Amino acid sequence: MGGVTPYNEIIMQLYMQGGLTLRTLTAVLLGAGSRGRYIYGPYAEKFPNELKFVAVAEPDDERRQRFAEIHQIAEEHVYHSWEQAFEQGKIADVMIICTLDRMHYIPTMKALELGYHVMLEKPMSPNARECIELEQASLKFKRLLVVTHVLRYSPFWSGIKKCIEEGELGAIGTIQLTENVGYHHMVHSYVRGNWRNSEETSPMILAKSCHDLDLISWLMDEPCTAVSSFGSLLHFKAENAPEGAADRCIDGCEAERECAFSAIKMYLEQPADHWARYMTHDLSQEGIIRALKEGPFGRCVYRCDNNVVDHQVVNMEFVSGANANFIMSGLTQSGTRRVQIMGTQGEIIGDMDKGSFTLYRYATGEEIEIKCSVQGDGHGGGDERMVSSFLKNVHQFDRNPSQGLTSATASLQSHLIAFASERSRLQQGRSIKLTEMYQKEEAGV
Structure with missing residues (x-):
């Protein structure tokens, strides 16, 4: 059910109608990390007539050169820093920004001012006022600013949205959404990895779960009025280290064999193209061992500089009186999302990992299982559809300036x-009023 019409079909329809000149869009990539390298780069390789990277900015030498070689980028457009990418003015149609969270605001503002259409990795910024200013800038400069809330584009969530829009549930009373982060993802990204410390990046509720808050906001389709929340760093801290724990798993740790979070088990004993590829370019056994000895991913999970939560709950009230509850936990076996949507005429219960949800109709007693394709990327097939939608909107923008499904305007509420x-x-857990918070942030109070 639902879904997004493939970009190829939309563009060809417009072209055949004489309403569009078909051409390849050019792009600048800021940040050739996991998203740039494994999502946007492969899209351009798969659909070379749709997207061509003509410049890349990346501080890591190996990542930068590898991306430049794959996409045959001219040397004068291979940059060490995002700042260098702006020195020659506007050199492409779009800019895709995949820098770390605290490096989103300034390059995005510069890109919009220069006239780029922008695809920006979530979150927009770890600062509320900057998010508001980015949304305002996209409107001021009349440019697309699409935030990568990729799950909206997946067959699973777009199928649920279609059921709601068709009135299957009546009025929504409550949405309950649980994000099981999975302990592997938790320790890799939020204990040892880039998003471990909120002072360097963002709080986990923003860095990881703005996807989920966006889904709730989108499905509810009305303003959120108040929020309360509880959560903490319960487990991954020094006081919980087992007896004999070393600073690094590879340094003769006495507890390593019994530890569920062992870096040796995760990176050396798993296939190298699974977790290890996200921490080192050298996937030989020697390269992985070197990374565990020298880099952050070899550290004991109880002896890191992490401060983000490992579990959190959020309660939301909406303008109609409907409410929502969101649970995020890194203390789970698998990484999946489970949802229950309770309405006046029906109910939906679904598991994203299984790729299906059940629609219950109160009046007839029917139970209808709806299966959705989950093939493709790690976001249930949403990544490719999201890029397709962005390119479609860029092509159509002068004729029909739609801001798109996940524009900065659409995304702002979930960030707030x-x-x-x-x-x-x-x-x-004090209740926070969203309108009051927005007004204070906009005024700089």
């Missing part, structure tokens, strides 16, 4: 919910 959630958590 995330900021309000973190403020509430730090204030022992």
Whole structure:
């Protein structure tokens, strides 16, 4: 059910109608990390008539050169920093920004000012006021600013959205969404990895779960009025280290064989193209061992500089009186999302990992299982559809300036919910009013 019409079909239809000149869009990539390298780069390789990278900015030498070689980028457009990518003015149609969270705001503002259409990795910024300013800038400069809330494009979530829009549930009373992060993902990204410390990047509710808050906001389709939240760093801290734990798993740790979070088990004893590829370019056994000895991913999970939560709950109230509850936990076996949507005429219960949801109709007693394709990327097939939709909107923008399904305007509410959630958590669950928070942030109070 649902889904997004493939880009190829839409563009060809417009072309055949004489309403569009078909041409390849050119792009600048800022940040050739996992998203740039494994999502956007492969899209351009798969659909070379749709997207061509003509410049890349990446501080890591090996990542930068590898991306440049794959996409045959001229040497004068291979940059060490994002700042260099702006020195020659506007050199492409679009800019895809995959830098770390605290390096989103300034390059995005510069790109919009120069006239780029922008695809920006979530979150927009770890600062609420900057998110508001980015949304305002996209409207001021009349440019697309699409935030990568990729799950909206997946068959699973778009199928659920279609059921709601067709009135299958009546009025929604409550949405309950659980994000099981999975302990492997938790320790890789949020204990040892780039998003472990909120002072360097973002709080986990923003860095990881703005996807989920966006889904709730999208499915509910009305303003959120108030938020409260509780959560903490329960487990991954020094006081919970087992007896005999070393600073690094590879340094003769006495507890390593019994530890569920052993870096040796995760990176050396798993296939190299699974987790290890995200921490080192050298996937030989020697290369992985070197990374475990020298880099952050070899550290004991109880002896890192992490401070983000490993579990959190968020309660939301909406303008109609409907409410939602979101649970995020890194203390789970698998990484999946489970949802229950309770309405006046029906109910939906689904598991994204299984790729299906069940629609219950109260009046007839029917139970209808709806299967959705989950083939493709790690976001249920949403990544490719998201890029397709972005390119479609760029091609059509002069004729039909749609901001798209995940524009900055559409995304702003879920970002504000995330900021309000973190403020509430730090204030022992105090209720935060969103309108009041927005007004204060906009005024710079």
